[in-house]
Amino acid sequence: MARMKLVLVGNGMAGVRALEELLKAAPDLYDITVFGDEPHPNYNRIMLSPVLAGEQAVEQIILNDRDWYASHGIVLYTGKRVVRIDRRERYVEADDGTRAGYDRLLLATGSRPFMLPVAGADLDGVVGFRDIADVERMIDAASRYRHAVVIGGGLLGLEAANGLKARGMDVSVVHIADWLLERQLDEPAARLLQRNLEARGLKFLLGRRTAELLPGTAEPGAGGNARVGAIRFKDGEEIPADLVVMAVGIRPNTALAESAGLRCERGIVVNDTMQTFDPRIYAIGECVSHRGVAYGLVAPLFEQARVCANHLAEHGVGRYQGSMVSTKLKVTGIDLFSAGDFMGGEGREEIVFQDPGRGAYKKLVLKDNRLAGACLYGDTLDGAWYFELMRDGTDVSDFRDRLLFGRHHIGDSGNCGGASGEEKTRLLSMPDSAEICGCNGVCKGDIIQAIRDKKLFTLDEVRAHTKASASCGSCTGLVETLLAATVGGDHSTAPSRKPLCACTDHTHDEIRAAIAGQGLKTMAETMAALDWKTPDGCGKCRPALNYYLLCAWPTEYVDDAQSRFINERAHGNIQKDGTFSVVPRMWGGLTNPKELRAIADVAEKFRVPEVKITGGQRIDLFGIRKEDLPAVWKDLSDAGFVSGHAYGKALRTVKTCVGSQWCRFGTQDSTGLGVRLERMTWGSWMPHKFKLAVSGCPRNCAEATIKDFGVVCVDSGYELHVGGNGGIKVRVTDLLCRVATEAEVLEHCAAFTQLYREEAHYLERTAPWLERVGLHHIRARVVDDADSRAALAERFRVSQIPAQADPWKARTEGALKREFTPLANLA
Amino acid sequence: MNDHWIPVGRLDDIPRQGARVVTTPAGDIALFRTLDDQVFALRDRCPHKGGPLSQGIVHGRRVACPLHDWKIELDSGLAVAPDQGCAARYPTRVEDGRVSLSLTPDTGCPNA
Ligand code: SRM
Ligand SMILES: Cc1cc2nc3c(=O)[nH]c(=O)nc-3n(C[C@H](O)[C@H](O)[C@H](O)COP(=O)(O)OP(=O)(O)OC[C@H]3O[C@@H](n4cnc5c(N)ncnc54)[C@H](O)[C@@H]3O)c2cc1C
Ligand code: SF4
Ligand code: FES
Numbered sequence: 009m010a011r012m013k014l015v016l017v018g019n020g021m022a023g024v025r026a027l028e029e030l031l032k033a034a035p036d037l038y039d040i041t042v043f044g045d046e047p048h049p050n051y052n053r054i055m056l057s058p059v060l061a062g063e064q065a066v067e068q069i070i071l072n073d074r075d076w077y078a079s080h081g082i083v084l085y086t087g088k089r090v091v092r093i094d095r096r097e098r099y100v101e102a103d104d105g106t107r108a109g110y111d112r113l114l115l116a117t118g119s120r121p122f123m124l125p126v127a128g129a130d131l132d133g134v135v136g137f138r139d140i141a142d143v144e145r146m147i148d149a150a151s152r153y154r155h156a157v158v159i160g161g162g163l164l165g166l167e168a169a170n171g172l173k174a175r176g177m178d179v180s181v182v183h184i185a186d187w188l189l190e191r192q193l194d195e196p197a198a199r200l201l202q203r204n205l206e207a208r209g210l211k212f213l214l215g216r217r218t219a220e221l222l223p224g225t226a227e228p229g230a231g232g233n234a235r236v237g238a239i240r241f242k243d244g245e246e247i248p249a250d251l252v253v254m255a256v257g258i259r260p261n262t263a264l265a266e267s268a269g270l271r272c273e274r275g276i277v278v279n280d281t282m283q284t285f286d287p288r289i290y291a292i293g294e295c296v297s298h299r300g301v302a303y304g305l306v307a308p309l310f311e312q313a314r315v316c317a318n319h320l321a322e323h324g325v326g327r328y329q330g331s332m333v334s335t336k337l338k339v340t341g342i343d344l345f346s347a348g349d350f351m352g353g354e355g356r357e358e359i360v361f362q363d364p365g366r367g368a369y370k371k372l373v374l375k376d377n378r379l380a381g382a383c384l385y386g387d388t389l390d391g392a393w394y395f396e397l398m399r400d401g402t403d404v405s406d407f408r409d410r411l412l413f414g415r416h417h418i419g420d421s422g423n424c425g426g427a428s429g430e431e432k433t434r435l436l437s438m439p440d441s442a443e444i445c446g447c448n449g450v451c452k453g454d455i456i457q458a459i460r461d462k463k464l465f466t467l468d469e470v471r472a473h474t475k476a477s478a479s480c481g482s483c484t485g486l487v488e489t490l491l492a493a494t495v496g497g498d499h500s501t502a503p504s505r506k507p508l509c510a511c512t513d514h515t516h517d518e519i520r521a522a523i524a525g526q527g528l529k530t531m532a533e534t535m536a537a538l539d540w541k542t543p544d545g546c547g548k549c550r551p552a553l554n555y556y557l558l559c560a561w562p563t564e565y566v567d568d569a570q571s572r573f574i575n576e577r578a579h580g581n582i583q584k585d586g587t588f589s590v591v592p593r594m595w596g597g598l599t600n601p602k603e604l605r606a607i608a609d610v611a612e613k614f615r616v617p618e619v620k621i622t623g624g625q626r627i628d629l630f631g632i633r634k635e636d637l638p639a640v641w642k643d644l645s646d647a648g649f650v651s652g653h654a655y656g657k658a659l660r661t662v663k664t665c666v667g668s669q670w671c672r673f674g675t676q677d678s679t680g681l682g683v684r685l686e687r688m689t690w691g692s693w694m695p696h697k698f699k700l701a702v703s704g705c706p707r708n709c710a711e712a713t714i715k716d717f718g719v720v721c722v723d724s725g726y727e728l729h730v731g732g733n734g735g736i737k738v739r740v741t742d743l744l745c746r747v748a749t750e751a752e753v754l755e756h757c758a759a760f761t762q763l764y765r766e767e768a769h770y771l772e773r774t775a776p777w778l779e780r781v782g783l784h785h786i787r788a789r790v791v792d793d794a795d796s797r798a799a800l801a802e803r804f805r806v807s808q809i810p811a812q813a814d815p816w817k818a819r820t821e822g823a824l825k826r827e828f829t830p831l832a833n834l835a
Numbered sequence: 836m837n838d839h840w841i842p843v844g845r846l847d848d849i850p851r852q853g854a855r856v857v858t859t860p861a862g863d864i865a866l867f868r869t870l871d872d873q874v875f876a877l878r879d880r881c882p883h884k885g886g887p888l889s890q891g892i893v894h895g896r897r898v899a900c901p902l903h904d905w906k907i908e909l910d911s912g913l914a915v916a917p918d919q920g921c922a923a924r925y926p927t928r929v930e931d932g933r934v935s936l937s938l939t940p941d942t943g944c945p946n947a
Binding site for chain 2: 462472473542543544545546547550551569570571572573574577578582584586826830831832833834835
């Protein structure tokens, strides 16, 4: 079959990103031609600021060199501007007459700087700040002249001013508004920024209007055009200016599209599949207007690129639904973050922290107990977290009082949530040999080098290439900080929607809703109904779908062993040498001589290399060969043991203390209650592992306040605690409620467990789930509404009937026998 | 041409999207069966740290190693980029629902 022809006009960040995504999804579908009017291959426009400041060289910011185009068979025309689209004959034509026919056309022409229409704007030395040529002109001016004036105190203007100052020029910034970055900062934050920049030698003329640019005495440039020499304001004042940088805004490049009769408003109008009014013609990037919005930052443009590539690849499923954006300023040594509606006003509440002495300012704007905007200056490490809260629409009422102090203060400790201000400084000053990722032994230098050499943009890419933060994830914050410090900008910002995995464009919640709402009962049905992009998913989505289906249809769904991770398929934990561990259940940590004897017998009979007491109050037998598992289980099963599910996203252990039976402080029968809780919950499959504990008094020997569901017995009854986590990120539980009887404990536990099972994302433990949905929500469903609680508990009871069949016993009776035996023995 | 086909079992003995192991004097070989009933054989040692590939999740033409989640291409034995390495591949044949295997690897992997 002849390949289709795809033409890309605009060899910039959005367009080439779309090609990269397309080549991944459908490498052979198209013959691709690219036109770019700049003489360069695709480069990282964001990094022009550091290039101007002398922190990076042009070669370092090339994203796709010419070899890349060649190796993918892409015809690249640089230095050629497309001037005409013939939609009837379906070809484009460049200014030098070069033509290329298309079946699909992608417009990604970006935008250009808006030049103030004042007298003198056409003088030599008046430039925009958009491309490599502009930067070269500025660098050249800096080497020959003294006075630079930047018109525009926005992000771009300040980055230009900072760069020119770094190159030794005397720089003034003229700004029409009363404070800098008025679209990113409120006035107090902007004043701190201004003070900091003034200390670096920049001058500011605020609330000033430019009237005219005046020629100077310098000899005319090559074109015989006079060079600028001064700027005059509306109030008549004049200051010298040998270089004027206009950074007052951008205008989408729509002329080409308009001339072809495509509908344009502020940009080229596109729908959610990034198609223009001519369905063969797609458009993405700064040149488009989507639902009335034109974006000027790469994160949303990359999202558009992904959706567009998806449609070009004829997978036809993605939709772009708009993005929420956040901004940072790339001036070394200045930390500034803003997102959403940070100005506040009617119907909003503001929480503000101000420490002018330290140069720190934080303002959070809340609406209906959800974060609507954030403006941070000085310490921006929580920016990503605030952004996430905004994106997820998290109800923050439960931790409102601590919100301003950042993620650390809501129990998210360690280096997990992003390094604190001091930690960040420490991180950046660490030697390259410092280990960042403890799981995979990845050093700081390796990470930085990979980001530079492989042009990595996102956390996921860094994970794939270096493995840093790819295991336990606790160094994610450090890696993000390194990413931000190395590539600058905010292009690592999380996308505004997170699909489950690369096989689908749907989120966890959408998938769960579809399974329940459309009555999808098998994995194949679900993948078909939700337009899966792969024939049988991957190691990430299949286990999730298997769980979601099992949870939705507990009595009908037939578990798919091949979609389970090996530990759950083989009912043991795989070890580094391929052997397995066996942990029998010991109800509430109780045991007796008969059980201990049975374990001892098994350990001897199978020459178990190591026997250990676990942190979960039971015994682990290590180093068992897979073939021996059924025989080991048989002996244990005969002695009355069932599986401890130490391997599963399932109910793990119920830790208990001695309690009122023996302990001089015990208030209730904590051991007995623990056993009853374990009898009720064992065997249950969960989104992630789930642990319980019962302590007999507030001394809390069973550590109930770091469990998913913890009970602390008190004289008057029971305190129920939820959402705790030991492990990677320690999180102390929140108090759910107090109850008087054991029966109530059991009902609340069943209801809470079921709510978690029904609502959490796969591989999300109760702690992050609770932080995402809010304790309020959980209380409303489990505590305040007795009917809801009863219904949840009943659904849990029903799903436990099939779940409480011991998998070990089933295997010793022959189920899935072939899992444990070789196909053939040729040895 | 390959004259040394050894019958190892029936296609139905290998679970779809799963694997079985054939033990040999030179070590284990994993036989994978994909969703569309293709059979592939690789040395049962992950190029990363020797994980048993037979225990991984099979999806498309790949298997995800159970130890650290490297993805290995079943039809070449190569690790999916950016990871690098390969597991030796052995020829397989399915006739009348019977699977046979050749013990001569047809890729030159260092860990064969
Ligand atoms: C055996 C045991 C260590 C021991 O010798 O004591 C253990 C062993 C493992 N833990 Fe654990 N954890 C054990 C108690 C704990 C505890 C303590 C507890 O439960 O009171 C914690 C902290 C409490 C908590 O979970 O909140 C704990 C936090 C983790 C974590 C981090 C979880 C987190 O949410 O941050 C992981 C990693 C994971 O689950 O992704 C983990 C993962 C593992 C794995 C499964 C790693 C793996 O994937 O292979 C280890 C399996 C070894 C094996 O083959 O058995 N283990 N692990 C303990 C088994 C208890 C049991 O009887 O089932
Ligand atoms: C100095 C600077 C700093 C920035 N910093 C950040 C930041 O920190 N974070 C962030 O998110 N964003 C930042 N941006 C914005 C970001 O660079 C843009 O949003 C992004 O590059 C837009 O991508 P695009 O593909 O739409 O347009 P572009 O990258 O501009 O690509 C469009 C290309 O098409 C070419 N072209 C136009 N018309 C034609 C035609 N008719 N024929 C052929 N070629 C044509 C243009 O010359 C250009 O090369 C910054 C921008 C600048 C200039
Ligand atoms: S919970 Fe209280 S009573 Fe029970 S063992 Fe601990 S300290 Fe003693
Ligand atoms: S051993 Fe296979 S991924 Fe590590």
